[in-house]
Amino acid sequence: AQKVTQAQTEISVVEKEDVTLDCVYETRDTTYYLFWYKQPPSGELVFLIRRNSFDEQNEISGRYSWNFQKSTSSFNFTITASQVVDSAVYFCALSEFGTGANNLFFGTGTRLTVIP
């Protein structure tokens, strides 16, 4: 069965600090996708990244970086030099090739608060 665990329910950091959001997943599929979405207070879900299981290269996009470790089934997300606008709930999600990559299984989310 598939499962996504975000053990950190809430995190608070002071502006300009770095912060890492953890995500651990379980799946029986050998091929799958992992995602991160951001949900600001306004409610919409903003797509941040998709990573497929074949590609373990880490990715950097501006202040955002992602560390995919298949050996530990983790897909962690780091925000460098955090800003107040980063305050949001962040969801990690998994979809499996076996379902046509349709079903998204979400973690419970991590609420990040960046204090000015």
Next chain:
Amino acid sequence: GAVVSQHPSWVICKSGTSVKIECRSLDFQATTMFWYRQFPKQSLMLMATSNEGSKATYEQGVEKDKFLINHASLTLSTLTVTSAHPEDSSFYICSAKQRPSNQPQHFGDGTRLSIL
């Protein structure tokens, strides 16, 4: 690109009325659309998946007669909450994806439904 519009963003209505929520893909053809429900401070729960021109597939525990989904065109899906009751109050979010199947889901802004 890949913009999904959801309307209305907030609706308050009396118990017993039916409420229709629209989800539109503005700049792409959405072969598949999804409807999620999110309770306060919780994760997103998939309610149903719909492919254009065919009946929606509902997740276990979701009443299809209660939550009517229509995906009549490649750019529009609607969710109708029939005879709504206070326990139906929630945040409903739609998402859409285009071919090929490995494309990410793009989410609407969500609809906050409050039943009095």
